[in-house]
Amino acid sequence: MLLMQLTLLIVCAYLMGRLANRVGLPAVVGELSVGVLLGPSVLGWIAPGVSNALFPRDTAQFHLLDSVAQLGVLLLVGVTGISLDFKLLRRRGGTVVWTSLLGLVIPFGLGVAAAMMLLPDALRPTDTQPVVFALFLGVALCVSAIPVIAKTLLDMGLIHRNVGQLILAAGTMDDVVGWLLLSVVSAMAVDGLHTGTVLEPVLYLAAILLVLMVVGRPLVRWAMRWAQRSESSASVVVTAVAIILVCATGTAALGLEPVFGAFLGGILIGTSGTVSLSSLAPLNNGLSATLAPLFFATAGLRMDMRSLVHPAVLVGGLLILGVAIFGKFAGALLGGLTGRLDRWEILALGAGMNARGVVQLVVASVGLRLGVLNTESYTIIVLTAVITSVMAPPLLKHATRRLSVTVEEESRRRTMEPLLN
Numbered sequence: 450m451l452l453m454q455l456t457l458l459i460v461c462a463y464l465m466g467r468l469a470n471r472v473g474l475p476a477v478v479g480e481l482s483v484g485v486l487l488g489p490s491v492l493g494w495i496a497p498g499v500s501n502a503l504f505p506r507d508t509a510q511f512h513l514l515d516s517v518a519q520l521g522v523l524l525l526v527g528v529t530g531i532s533l534d535f536k537l538l539r540r541r542g543g544t545v546v547w548t549s550l551l552g553l554v555i556p557f558g559l560g561v562a563a564a565m566m567l568l569p570d571a572l573r574p575t576d577t578q579p580v581v582f583a584l585f586l587g588v589a590l591c592v593s594a595i596p597v598i599a600k601t602l603l604d605m606g607l608i609h610r611n612v613g614q615l616i617l618a619a620g621t622m623d624d625v626v627g628w629l630l631l632s633v634v635s636a637m638a639v640d641g642l643h644t645g646t647v648l649e650p651v652l653y654l655a656a657i658l659l660v661l662m663v664v665g666r667p668l669v670r671w672a673m674r675w676a677q678r679s680e681s682s683a684s685v686v687v688t689a690v691a692i693i694l695v696c697a698t699g700t701a702a703l704g705l706e707p708v709f710g711a712f713l714g715g716i717l718i719g720t721s722g723t724v725s726l727s728s729l730a731p732l733n734n735g736l737s738a739t740l741a742p743l744f745f746a747t748a749g750l751r752m753d754m755r756s757l758v759h760p761a762v763l764v765g766g767l768l769i770l771g772v773a774i775f776g777k778f779a780g781a782l783l784g785g786l787t788g789r790l791d792r793w794e795i796l797a798l799g800a801g802m803n804a805r806g807v808v809q810l811v812v813a814s815v816g817l818r819l820g821v822l823n824t825e826s827y828t829i830i831v832l833t834a835v836i837t838s839v840m841a842p843p844l845l846k847h848a849t850r851r852l853s854v855t856v857e858e859e860s861r862r863r864t865m866e867p868l869l870n
Contacts, residue, residue, distance in 0.1 A: 451513045454504065455743065458483060462742035474842050477600045480742045481835060484749020494755060504750060518747040521740030523711040527693035528733055529599035529617060530715020531724070532608050544788025545615060549622035551783045552802050553591045556776025557630075560587035563772050569761040572826040577638075584634045585821045589812045589830050590773045592627035593620040597804045597838045600741055603733075605842065607849055609862040612794050616801030619784070621712060623802070629654065631812055638819045653703045661696075661713055669717040673724050685728040689718055749835065751814075756828045766829040773833050774840075777803040793851045800844035809834035 461483045466476030485491060493500035504511075564573075564583035573582045598620050602608040608617070629650045669692055676688040693714040700710030718724055757763050781799030790798065813830040816822035822830070 450505070450510060451517075454514055455517065457487070457503065458743050458746040459739055461487065462746040463738070466742060473846070476604050476742070477597065477745055478839050478842055480745040481597075481749055481838060483746035485752055485754075485835065486749075487746075488750040488752055490749075490752045490754040493753070514747055517740075518744040519707075521736065521744035523693060523697050523707060524690065524732070524736050525599055525741045525744070526708050526711045527689070527715035527718075528729075528736065529608075530712045530717075531689075531719035531729070532617075532715075544784060544790065545618045545622065547787045548615070548781055548784025548798060548802070549619040549626075550780075552593070552619065552777055552780030553623055553626055555780045555783075556773060557587040557591040559772045559776050560590035560769075563768060567768060568765050571759070571761045572765045572823070572829070574820055574823045577821050581634065581638050582821055584637070585812075585816050586769070586826075586830075588627060588630045588634055589809055589816070590769070590776060590833075591623065591630070592805060592809055592812060593623045593777075593802050594805045594809065594834070594838065597745075598801050598841070600745070601804065601838075601842055601845065602801070603737065605845060605849075607845065610849060610852070610858050611855065612797045612849065612852065613801075616798060619798070620802060625654070625709060627812075631815065634821075635815060635819060638821050650705065653705060657700060657703065657705075657710075657713070661717060665696075665717055666721070669714075670721040670723055673718060673721050677723055677728065682728040682731055685724070686732045689724075689729060689732060692718055752831050752835065753824075753828055754832065756825050757832075759825070762825045762829065765825075766832060769829050770833050770836060773805070773837060774803060777837075793848045797845050797848035797852070800841045800848065804838045804841040805834040 462480040465479030465483050467479070469476055469479030469482075487500070487503065489500060492503075561583045564586045565579060568586075573579065598616055599608070602613045602616070607613040633650065672688050672692065673685070676684045679685070693711045696714030696717070697707035697710040700713075701707040757766060778799040781802050782795055785795035785798055809830060813822065813827050813834070816830075817824075817827045
């Protein structure tokens, strides 16, 4: 069953990705739509027997598929960390900080306010405290999705552009804070609010960063230098993959998200000063062709849009979607103005930050598991993640077409060329 599912999703994701490219969209748009078409939203509605035969509602079977897809997202995020240009980020750090901060605070506050005053009771489980539900919705709306952003920027050849680097950096800060907030709100849902529920994830994060700076950097530099001595690029690829997965394992062991650890591992590799990006081209090629499309296709399988036929759920969904989009673009606008960006850079920054993708899917899954969300609110949050992710590519294309390529960007493109091809 697993092998059949992998074959179907990878082939369909490839075909839909090609179709998306034909109509002027990045492949990630087509890849995200595969799960929607094959899952309960479309195939499950038209031919439920066929859908259940292909993707049975067995939890263990779904975990198998998720495990393979998880490998794809960890490697994708790791490659993204390798691609970050820290010289640019240090120079424009104020823009990154303000964009990230405002892109968190505005949608978080609007989400909490909407949940407390405007959303119908049908979206909140009867045994969930209104404050916990409101805080959880605020967290779900304030996160961005580094995996979707990274894949979109790679597909569109924008990861070397200055605005692409700013999107990645601001999105990363959003996700770090978002995972911390998720840890706190999840603990509140289970045990109530205590000092330990707030301090523990913050202390873990500080410890991780300290260990990586003191121990991780010299170890990674030595490992990558050793791998580069080989005539084959295989040793470099294996070493890079091992570093990314070890860092992901470390954060997962501390109760933080493994995606965050994978991103830190990629940063360590990229800043080691010993890596030739051409030697990592085989990793990027295999990732872009199989594991990353599989991950995005799998994400859409959890959606069930049939619950939107109820008027209260539909109105609540439109309100949540509007709050999510407005909050991120408002944060990008105010943050971009502080960094003196022009209107097209602000539009591109808002479009990239608005993509929520799998991060919001993970948050929604946690909420459903803890009983903070019901099926209706879960479906709305997942739908918001997909719509905002699909919105990003055309807006990015429209905005970046009007931005001139600088000498710095062209130099960065030549450096990153093995990852862009």
